[in-house]
Amino acid sequence: MSADEFSVIRDLFAPHATSESARALRDDVAVLEAGKFVVTTDTIVEGVHFLAGDPIETIAMKALRVNVSDIVAKGAKPTSALLNLSWSDTREASQIAEFASAFGRDLKFFGIELIGGDTTSTPGPLTISVTLLGEPLGVRVPARADAQLGEDVWLIGGEIGSAWLGLQLRKGALTLDRLRQGRDDMQVQMDSRSLARDMPDYLKLPGEDFDAEAGWLMTAYLAPFVRPESAIIVSKFASASMDISDGLVADAGKLAAASGVALRLEVNAVPLSIAAERWAFTGGNVWDLITGGDDYVVLFTAPPELRGAIESAEVGQALRLARIGAVEAGSGVTVVNRKGEPLAIAATGYSHRLGR
């Protein structure tokens, strides 16, 4: 029977990771030299993390940004990267230059130096691993395990569920007609027309004109908007923190488990895009948005006394800061609606199934 990634890490690899730096493999990063550096590594695989037909430029950006997300979530600044590239035999060699140039542009955008890596061919799918080092901005590196009872739960850095909707659009599981349901189309149509000539073809759906909202959602999936500015707020105020990649509910569950607490999340406080909000309001299931994953935003906890300071620190930064819940005694995650009623628990997020 196939194995679950989390039990593989916990049972088979964590016993070999006994140094303090490793944080028992229960965190987003390892912490080196008592907090001087943090390091993370994440792989993306064709067919698993991106679609074979996705543009090579955004695949390069995604490979870097999913790692930047882990560093930012720890209140750190990314500094140096190693790139391990396993180029699929089925892909044109000419794409490698496009990959490198897009990767280089993104390195520059985030102020990261490329310091090494490895290059191989593979008979399998395109596979890209990035290892990223960062320097903590504050004196401590918040762990997933640092949440305290009575603290607020916050999200910062972007929306939940947009990338999931973007993936559904690219897979053809969601149509543009359905996305437009309930929309007062005038403004969006005007925006779409004026933006269309500057937009790459890959943001158009087959047989459709460019649509600004669909473009936004697909961009969130293709190249997540990771905001390095979030690290400043995390470093100043967070007790516990982590990045959201597998789905808000699943990842909140990991933070809760690491800290030995329960998290109560208010679904109406979760930041959504306008398109996602309307999709949910017109019959879409909000549960899909909070469990779909690929969000790459930061979840953190902080004492309620810091509310004012946290909100002031975000003013003018457009980081979609949102206070979404509370740390309580117990275990697990409860998601409640406006009336305080719990939503029925279905699957909570993404988990890799390993082997047969």
Ligand SMILES: Nc1ncnc2c1ncn2[C@@H]1O[C@H](COP(=O)(O)OP(=O)(O)O)[C@@H](O)[C@H]1O
């Ligand atoms: N194959 C492995 N060998 C050693 N450590 C691993 C392995 N896979 C994952 N880990 C560690 O397990 C922890 C949790 O991993 P994961 O849930 O993938 O974190 P993230 O979502 O931040 O990438 C991290 O400390 C990571 O470094």
Ligand SMILES: Cc1ncc(C[n+]2csc(CCOP(=O)(O)OP(=O)(O)O)c2C)c(N)n1
């Ligand atoms: C083609 C495709 N199908 C499904 C998904 C959804 N998906 C794949 S992996 C994943 C979770 C994040 O990846 P993971 O390797 O678990 O990163 P980590 O949590 O280690 O940062 C999600 C939501 C996707 N991104 N692309």
Ligand SMILES: [Mg+2]
């Ligand atoms: Mg994951």
